[in-house]
Amino acid sequence: MKKLIQVTVKRGTEVFPFNDPSISDPMGIVVDIQNLLWVAQRGGIGIELETEKMDSNELDQLLNVGATLKDRFYSVLLTFEPYKPKPGTNDFPHKDLLLFTDPNQVKDAYLGVQNPDHETEWKLYRLPDFNSWLSKEVDLLLRVYTGL
Incomplete structure (x- = not known):
């Protein structure tokens, strides 16, 4: 059974961690991210x-570049x-899941899937034109759960 420990949302330079019990009722x-994982590995909806x-160090560098973007950077780490x-x-192994704005092409997003056997290894799926959706989802989540 999958056990979600924490949800960490980043909007620009702001970081919002959500721990149990705030995630006991799935946000x-x-x-959506779990559904994206299912679709990404089977194809569809433009993914x-x-x-x-990518290894963890490369991914961290990419995310740090994103945090310095003129346009607002979004990410959600499960x-x-x-x-x-x-x-x-009919399911896929993983450790963490990461959905984030592509710092090099701000209209796109990426879904990162961490290897549960080698936690420094990530598999990235490009999600063309998903950035505007991601930004609205993050804004909605923060409005509902934090009032911002």
Whole structure:
């Protein structure tokens, strides 16, 4: 069973961590990110099936570049315990999931999937034209859960 530990939302330079019990009732964006993972690995809705591999250090550098953008940078990190589905289950193993604005192409976003066996390895799926959706989802989440 997947166990979500924390949701961390970044909007520009602001960071908002959400821990239990605030995440016991799944936030809409948590469900959306899990649905994006399901679609990304099967294809559809314009998500590219090809992935890019990146290690944690490269990903951290990319996210730091994003934080210095003139345009507002958004990211949502779902911190999970390592998840490995039972054989025959129609699901994919992962540790953390990260949805973020592409600092190099601000109209796009990326979905990052952390390898549960090698936690420095990430697989990235490019989500063309998803940045405006991500920004609205983050703004909505922060308005509902923090009043901002």
